[in-house]
Amino acid sequence: MTIARFWRETPQRYNLGGAKCTVCQTVYFPPRSVCPSCAQHRQSIGKLEPFHLSGEGEVVTFSVVHDAAEGFEMQVPYVLAIVRTREGPQLTGQVVDVDPKEVKIGLKVRATFRKLREEGKAGVIHYGYKFAPAEDWDGRPPGRGMPAHVPSELPTRPAEGSARA
């Protein structure tokens, strides 16, 4: 994947930036420009506003992956999960900092900012969200575990001439 292609989604992958429909109040991740929930889709155009997810949620289902996706070979076996966030949207990510045998449907988790994968030895390193167990998220202010700002040392924009096909 080119740097530009990954960099484009930085606000979502780094900060869980989603969108909220101001017509019907439904929250989306990743952000959308048209709301599928509004009976009249056209009403929602231009009425979706940025909305940050807290990063807190529950495991809906999971798998322990042994045959890795490309770029994830060094991480096997890893736990892949679908997480339902407190705000509603579901997303796919790894569950880390836990013995895979301890992962269960319903496990409470919180998003954490990690290295996702590397593209070969000299390739780009991709960062984004993973999830870690967080049995204590109830009542906490949203947003814990995710950086408020993208750390400056991370590749947030493509360097000159470094984009690869």
Next chain:
Amino acid sequence: MRDVAILGVGMTKFGELWDRSFREIGIEAGFQALVDAKLSSGDLGALYLGNMASGSLIAQEHIAPLILDYSGLGPHHIAAVRVEGGGASGALALHEGWLAVASGAHDFVVVGGAEKLTDVPDVEASRITGGTADHEWEAVFGATLPGLWAMIARRHMHDFGTTREAFAQVAVQMHENGSKNPNAHYRNKITLEAVTGATPVAEPLGMLDCAPFSDGAAAVVLGPMERARKFTDTPIRLAASQVACDAMALHHRREITTVDSTVVAAKRAFAQARRAPADVQLVEVNDAYTIAGLVALEDLGFVEKGKSGPAFLNGEFARGARLSMNTSGGLKSQGQPFGAVGVAQAVEIVRQLRGEAKERQVSGATLGLAHNLGGTGGTSVVHLLERTN
């Protein structure tokens, strides 16, 4: 819209066809179908070719005119169109062919499906086929196709008490069926213990829960029903052809354990044909992963949601039982050349309905259903095929 018939069928062997090129297998299947239909190539109006990823797999795009050209049909200058819908590409091409003949735009068309997956290493084939799910929001976070289906399996076990043995038994049954199919990629029988004890791929799925990457091609010739008798004594009517789509990402679906695109495509197909699931004797479902076969039986309406495991273990979907599932051996045993799968499903049902399935023949069947699916259900295609005499 007028009634459409399948006049001829053909397919290559599925498997690791290292000695054969993409164009060779495409042409072989197409010619078999034309010869079977007793149609001369000058009668053709169009060619529709289902293919998922020729550009990534064999560095060749623009393959529909290529196959047309090497089939000797170039001088006729007929329209040749590639159709892509991930693993559902073949059935999507069949749908396009049906639309063309049903609408009267063309009288006779060839629908082919072809894929060459073994010219690249397995790891590359996994990455390319994984692109039929949502790359940006699934694959980038470590999701693989088996990983996604494994999450469907896990939730199915959690919600309905489905056992590991239930979906393992799908693999056993598919290999049993495929052992009688000379075109199958795998013709060996396997045991339940072999499936449950196989190397894990994405828990709870192991190596033997996953269909192989195969090379292969299949083709059918379509024409108007009212002219079908000129070509064959047993035209098979395409009683329904329906496509339905849904969110690409599994996490965006209404439910993890239900493939809504399949539910909707099946409902529309039964309505179109004015038939019900109980009228069907033969079904070819997408069993790229064993759990996918079980979920499909539920979503198509053949068994209540959540009850497919016990019903399958009970033998209700064995060859010759109340509903014969995947007499071809399915994707699991016959093989999985992505773009060819949906067309090959139609070929198998036509051969069964005509009584030409030899060792694996099911007796007395008159209505069959083909279910083809892309990714984890972004696209589902359902066809109903009927013998009318």
